Amino acid sequence: xxxxxSAELLARFxxxxxxxxxxxxxxxxxxxxxxxxxxxALWLKTGNETYKVLFEYWKKIFAxxxxxxxxxxxxxxxxxxxxxxxxxxxxxxxxxxxxxYEVLSAFFLEAxxxxxxxxxxxRVGPGLHMxxxxxxxxxxxxxxxxxxxxxxxxHTPAGFSINEVGQFVPEDWWAIVFNPSFPYRLVxxxxxxxxxxxxxxxxxGALHLLRDRYDMASRKMFSMAMWMLIVTTPxxxxxxxxxxxxxxxxxxxxxxxxxxxxxxxxxGAPLYLFGIPNxxxxxxxxxxxxxxxxxxxxxxxxxxxxxxxxxxxxDEEPPVAIVFFSFxxxxxxxxxxxxxAGWALVQRLRGRIYEATWLHRAAVVMGPTGFIxxxxxxVTTEVGRQPYTVYGLMRTSDSLSPIEAxxxxxxxxxxxxxxxFVFGAGTYxxxxxxxxxxxxISKKAFRDEGPIRTSGITPIAQRLPRDEETA
Amino acid sequence: xxxxxxxxxxxGIIAFAVLTYVVLDGFDLGIGLLFPLTDDEEERSVMxxxxxxxxxxxxxxxxxGGGGLFAVFPLAYAIVMPALYMPIILMLLALVFRGVAxxxxxxxERWKPLWDMAFFGGSLTAAMCQGIALGALVQGIExxxxxxxxxxxxxxxxxxxxxxVAVTIGYAMLGAxxxxxKLEGRIQRHMHSLAWPFxxxxxxxxxxxxIWTPFLDSVYFSRWFSWPQAAWSAVVPVLLAGAVAxxxxxxxxxxxxxxFLCAQALFVLGFIGIGISFYPMMVPPSLSIxxxxxxxxxxxxxxxxxxxxxxxxxxxxxxxYWVFRGKVDPAEGYH
Numbered sequence: 001x002x003x004x005x006s007a008e009l010l011a012r013f014x015x016x017x018x019x020x021x022x023x024x025x026x027x028x029x030x031x032x033x034x035x036x037x038x039x040x041a042l043w044l045k046t047g048n049e050t051y052k053v054l055f056e057y058w059k060k061i062f063a064x065x066x067x068x069x070x071x072x073x074x075x076x077x078x079x080x081x082x083x084x085x086x087x088x089x090x091x092x093x094x095x096x097x098x099x100x101y102e103v104l105s106a107f108f109l110e111a112x113x114x115x116x117x118x119x120x121x122x123r124v125g126p127g128l129h130m131x132x133x134x135x136x137x138x139x140x141x142x143x144x145x146x147x148x149x150x151x152x153x154x155h156t157p158a159g160f161s162i163n164e165v166g167q168f169v170p171e172d173w174w175a176i177v178f179n180p181s182f183p184y185r186l187v188x189x190x191x192x193x194x195x196x197x198x199x200x201x202x203x204x205g206a207l208h209l210l211r212d213r214y215d216m217a218s219r220k221m222f223s224m225a226m227w228m229l230i231v232t233t234p235x236x237x238x239x240x241x242x243x244x245x246x247x248x249x250x251x252x253x254x255x256x257x258x259x260x261x262x263x264x265x266x267x268g269a270p271l272y273l274f275g276i277p278n279x280x281x282x283x284x285x286x287x288x289x290x291x292x293x294x295x296x297x298x299x300x301x302x303x304x305x306x307x308x309x310x311x312x313x314x315d316e317e318p319p320v321a322i323v324f325f326s327f328x329x330x331x332x333x334x335x336x337x338x339x340x341a342g343w344a345l346v347q348r349l350r351g352r353i354y355e356a357t358w359l360h361r362a363a364v365v366m367g368p369t370g371f372i373x374x375x376x377x378x379v380t381t382e383v384g385r386q387p388y389t390v391y392g393l394m395r396t397s398d399s400l401s402p403i404e405a406x407x408x409x410x411x412x413x414x415x416x417x418x419x420x421f422v423f424g425a426g427t428y429x430x431x432x433x434x435x436x437x438x439x440x441i442s443k444k445a446f447r448d449e450g451p452i453r454t455s456g457i458t459p460i461a462q463r464l465p466r467d468e469e470t471a
Numbered sequence: 472x473x474x475x476x477x478x479x480x481x482x483g484i485i486a487f488a489v490l491t492y493v494v495l496d497g498f499d500l501g502i503g504l505l506f507p508l509t510d511d512e513e514e515r516s517v518m519x520x521x522x523x524x525x526x527x528x529x530x531x532x533x534x535x536g537g538g539g540l541f542a543v544f545p546l547a548y549a550i551v552m553p554a555l556y557m558p559i560i561l562m563l564l565a566l567v568f569r570g571v572a573x574x575x576x577x578x579x580e581r582w583k584p585l586w587d588m589a590f591f592g593g594s595l596t597a598a599m600c601q602g603i604a605l606g607a608l609v610q611g612i613e614x615x616x617x618x619x620x621x622x623x624x625x626x627x628x629x630x631x632x633x634x635x636v637a638v639t640i641g642y643a644m645l646g647a648x649x650x651x652x653k654l655e656g657r658i659q660r661h662m663h664s665l666a667w668p669f670x671x672x673x674x675x676x677x678x679x680x681x682i683w684t685p686f687l688d689s690v691y692f693s694r695w696f697s698w699p700q701a702a703w704s705a706v707v708p709v710l711l712a713g714a715v716a717x718x719x720x721x722x723x724x725x726x727x728x729x730x731f732l733c734a735q736a737l738f739v740l741g742f743i744g745i746g747i748s749f750y751p752m753m754v755p756p757s758l759s760i761x762x763x764x765x766x767x768x769x770x771x772x773x774x775x776x777x778x779x780x781x782x783x784x785x786x787x788x789x790x791x792y793w794v795f796r797g798k799v800d801p802a803e804g805y806h
Contacts, residue, residue: 063574064574064575064578067570067571067573067574068571070527070530070570071566071567071570071571072567073534074530074533074534074563074566074567074570075563075564075567077534077537077538077541078537078552078559078563080541080548080552081537081541081548081549081551081552081553081559082552082553082556082559082560085548085549085550085552085553085618085619086549086618088541088545088548088549088552089545089546089548089549089617089618090545091545092541092542092545092546092548092549092765092769093545093765093766093768093769094769096538096541096542096543096545096548096765096769096773097542097543097765097769097772097773099538099541099542100535100538100539100541100542100543100773100776100777101773101776102538103531103534103535103538103539104535104776104777104780104781104784105776105780107531107534107535108528108531108535108780108784108787108788109787110527111527111528111530111531112528112784112787112788112790112791113787113791114527114528115523115524115525115527115528115791115794115795116524116791116794118523118524119523119524119795120524120794120795123794123795124794163766165617167545167765167766169766169768169769170766170768170769170772171768173768173772401549401552401553401556401619402553402618402619402620403553403556404623407556407557407623411556411557411560414560414564415564418564418567418568419567422567422568422571425571425575425582426571426574426575429574429575429578429579432578433578
């Protein structure tokens, strides 16, 4: 299947494949965990049963997504060693402790309280159940914080020295954790997770509104999702701009590839809306450009000079076409999200948010775009880092395990088959759960759990006539 | 000033994480192993529900074992992972199947048997691979410079396969004794009857591994058979004999807690036995704990958090077990 590929290329493909699958689930579960915590808190505060119904509905979806995130994450945690053992040996002293902190402070927290959140409402009472839900949400955010610190350090390494065997030796942990690109990356990723979730929740709400626009639960989730979108999308665009400026400072070659700047511009670089990178002749074919706007966006000055890829040695150049296109996909979808948010705001101000069927249709269509944007964003930043694993210091080709191509090819094939099968099935179950009207779930939820007693303990005798209570 | 001691403290912490993983995830992998031994769909549901709220936390200790090794013994990690490439990858894929089965099995009627198979197959493969990886580590890993220098099939030997079988049968014993403790009525009686053969099998396999190990390496041999070390080492087999007696006595008396605890004690003592053979090596025969350790800065930084966080983890893990204490209610579960 992979004859003629080098072990390095196969290992890179394997990492890209497994990490792409993995990133999808946290992007969803970070946002969903926070959403569940908010729903639970609103239910406790207002006593409005709609919130509880929504909590029960999304809780099951969360559980499936979380399970997929856990298993794909375990794979990631071992892949550094299996395929990138030289990188592990040399960079391990710096990034290993950060990843250990992620496990110690976040993974255990999520896993420990997930059981109580999913199964424990009747056993611990509403207060502790709320606490467990909040802790799970906090854990997902903490996990994102550590892993983005690790990832950012690989892009903008800081706070280390290099010893005689070539290992990165930590010198200043503060500088390592809060490395130059970390804050931008973290904000960008967490907002992306919230946006992705809002788009999914909004799409599900819209789908059910299209079937029954008077359903309270559907109205509630659509409304909440659109508020989230209205607030988050503009913030994300601002955060993305800041991140871009930070990248220009620390990884100029990546920006050149993103912008398609093969040549340098003395007095203001254009913004290429479209083009086809031509690696042979080092230029952009069929380019559609707005003059000087590139310099304005990146340097907030129309006439600022911009160096191009002609200033970078060939063997330090990232693959331009991939970065160029993935960046455009991300940004394009970001503006589509902004459009949806604006539309939702207009309809809300007109008081027609639950009647605007075209808005609902658009929201359904936009449902999966958060995932695509997240993937495109990761491709942009990770491929843009090439040819380095630790930017400017350690090349990808020097990071590889002493490993033979057939072994990587065999494991890659196994990963592809297993992932498509397992996560394909999971996605199918998720979609089916989301397709189910909330009302069906809510009836079942009340039947299963009965009314909550203030003490948190429901005597068996009182649990029996529960069908009548919901009828 | 702690340079020397720090790496040994860390070796202890990693060993603790791996042992905790075995103690906690062993029995829930064991439940998967027992799945084909019943045709009753209800029974399988109750078996799975006995660990649904806690399995995820159990498995996290495996991530800590691997992540901790990466953090504080990156060289050992960089050597062991390529050396055990195939068993590790197989184990990861198996854990993927097993982990999703916990959710998927309740989401479909038609494909339920498929996810039951995935749960069993995943548990079996993961258990076998863990045992094989352990066996391969015990028999030694060839190193040149800072990298693995052996072949791609070095991990596969009669000894490592025996270790795989031993761990698998042992996990099944843990699963059966756990379920004997957590279930009631007919299902409990079934699990009680299954605990017997797996307990006997475990004792036989552990005996075989214990007899074989000292002959793999002269260092191991002297640990167990040369005076005065042997006097200390001999404590382990004596305690093992006590645990075996307690296990069978408990099963005969139809006790619920003691067989499970004694079964766990077998694993703990076996683990200590391996530790006695290994010390002070990280990756036998040539990579020592000190040589494998990351720079002091890494060890110190990671230790500060670990000292605070691991006790907290143990406390809230215990709390989670406490919340779900007692017999499993067959009607419970959120599915």
